[in-house]
Amino acid sequence: MVQQSLQPEKAPVSLSMGPAQAPTQKLSFRERIGNIADRLKNAYNNAKNGKSLKEKIFLFLGGLTQDVKKLQVAEKQVDQQEASKVAGVIQNASPDQLTAAIKPEIAGANPESLPADEKAAVDALVPVIGNAFQNDLNDQERTAVATSLGFAGPEKAGKALADSRNKLLVAFFGLKTLKGFKLHFQRNRMGVDAIAGQIDAFKRAIMKGNFKPGSSGTKDLFKFDFVDLAPLASKLPLKTVPTLAAIKDPNWSADARAKVIGVFGQFLPATASNTPALEKAVDTIHDVASKGRGLESKDIATLLYHVEANDFDHLAEIIHS
Amino acid sequence: MPSIDSVILGLLQESSLPDLYKRIIRNMLPDMTQIQKEDIYLALSEAKDKRKALKEEGEKICRKYEDIVGRIETEPDNFLREVEEIEKECEEDKTKQSSGSARLTIKQKLALQSLKKEVKAE
Numbered sequence: 001m002v003q004q005s006l007q008p009e010k011a012p013v014s015l016s017m018g019p020a021q022a023p024t025q026k027l028s029f030r031e032r033i034g035n036i037a038d039r040l041k042n043a044y045n046n047a048k049n050g051k052s053l054k055e056k057i058f059l060f061l062g063g064l065t066q067d068v069k070k071l072q073v074a075e076k077q078v079d080q081q082e083a084s085k086v087a088g089v090i091q092n093a094s095p096d097q098l099t100a101a102i103k104p105e106i107a108g109a110n111p112e113s114l115p116a117d118e119k120a121a122v123d124a125l126v127p128v129i130g131n132a133f134q135n136d137l138n139d140q141e142r143t144a145v146a147t148s149l150g151f152a153g154p155e156k157a158g159k160a161l162a163d164s165r166n167k168l169l170v171a172f173f174g175l176k177t178l179k180g181f182k183l184h185f186q187r188n189r190m191g192v193d194a195i196a197g198q199i200d201a202f203k204r205a206i207m208k209g210n211f212k213p214g215s216s217g218t219k220d221l222f223k224f225d226f227v228d229l230a231p232l233a234s235k236l237p238l239k240t241v242p243t244l245a246a247i248k249d250p251n252w253s254a255d256a257r258a259k260v261i262g263v264f265g266q267f268l269p270a271t272a273s274n275t276p277a278l279e280k281a282v283d284t285i286h287d288v289a290s291k292g293r294g295l296e297s298k299d300i301a302t303l304l305y306h307v308e309a310n311d312f313d314h315l316a317e318i319i320h321s
Numbered sequence: 322m323p324s325i326d327s328v329i330l331g332l333l334q335e336s337s338l339p340d341l342y343k344r345i346i347r348n349m350l351p352d353m354t355q356i357q358k359e360d361i362y363l364a365l366s367e368a369k370d371k372r373k374a375l376k377e378e379g380e381k382i383c384r385k386y387e388d389i390v391g392r393i394e395t396e397p398d399n400f401l402r403e404v405e406e407i408e409k410e411c412e413e414d415k416t417k418q419s420s421g422s423a424r425l426t427i428k429q430k431l432a433l434q435s436l437k438k439e440v441k442a443e
Contacts (some may be wrong), residue, residue, distance in 0.1 A: 029379045036383065039390045043397075053393075053401045060389055067382045071375055078371045079337045085364035086342050089357055093349060101348035133345070 033068055037061065091134050098130035252286065260286070325358050326350055332365035337372075 027035065044057040090098070103111055106129070107122040114122060246256045261282050323331075329350060333343050346361060353361070392400040 029376070029383070032383045032387075036386045036390055039394065040386075043390060043393045047397065052405075053397055056401060056404050057393060060386070064382070064386050071379055071382070074378075075372070075375055078368050078375065082336060082364055082368035083338055083342065085367075086338060086346060086361060089360050089364070090342070090345055090349075093357070097349050097352050098345075100352055101345045104348060105344060 033064070037064060040064065087133075093134075095127070095130060098133065099126050102126050102129050257282070257286070325355075325362060329358060329362055329365065332362070332369060336365055336368060 040057055040061050044054055044061070047053045047057060093101075103122065103126050106126065107114060107119075111119065111122055246252055246260050249256065252260075261279055330347065333346060336343070338346075350358070389400075
């Protein structure tokens, strides 16, 4: 049994936080190394034996740096391996276990005493955070999602709860880059309508507050990386009045069309701007917009679909910048 | 004998995991299966052992360079002479390529020297 070998040690073992023992060891590892380096530098400056001793000291300084660097790399690897193994356990935990672990962090010790609307928001937030942990996110992304949704403690949960719907949208659509979306297109050869339908179903479910990971209509969305729709919608030139007016005009001139393509092109890398794919995307959006329909997920999905062949990574960078 | 839960809590405190992970594990602990607990225990204790080994490695590095810098400060001429002798030996060894020690670097030889000194002092 594991218990038999479980003898916790009191002293922390981190290199940087090492405890004191002998007089010189009262300093941490970093302090000791800094001290040695300073002494070597002083010795270098004070060396009167000519060039030779200076050269040797210089070499020892180099050796010291190299040795410390190797240790730091090894320490980082240990941290990463530990986090990865622990993350593995969390990823394979049951939804009930995760809910029980996450809920107190965002709702405080007595979630039952919350007002009904806040309680509902907590119930919506918990599976979202749980899902963030169980999907293929890195530590940074998990922390960003959990923190943005109030995981930093009950005191911060209030704010997260207040605009939980927006937060949910932003967090979810911001989780992954367009790169994942591109891959999904490639793997599944999905049509624009299918993707737009899924995105809309997902949004509706969140806005109504009855979003459940894995539920019908949203299930497929969880299989692929999310598109950063919210920032995308706000950053794309669709929002700019002249561009919007031009793109909505059923009788737009060739000149106006070229200008709109040019505006879109500014948001794309050189390789993707002014290409037939971009022209087609703009034409499709124009077609939709000029018929009086709003610019919705479908239009954005169309745009993404048609520029997909170019450089999504860069597009994602622009959108996230 | 401490329970596995209390051991995990102790290890968690010492670990370098992001705070987020620590809190989730701490909250999950009462509902964890034995297998999950053992997996967590193994991950944390393995990392702890590795950190301990790295710490010892760090101690060695400190001792080695503290000895070197101490000698540079107190007896720079002797030190320089010794290093040059070792370098010379190494050069000779390289050309002979006859024994295992021929492949020792200057750094290793210096480490060996200070080790011998330590043993003598003890």
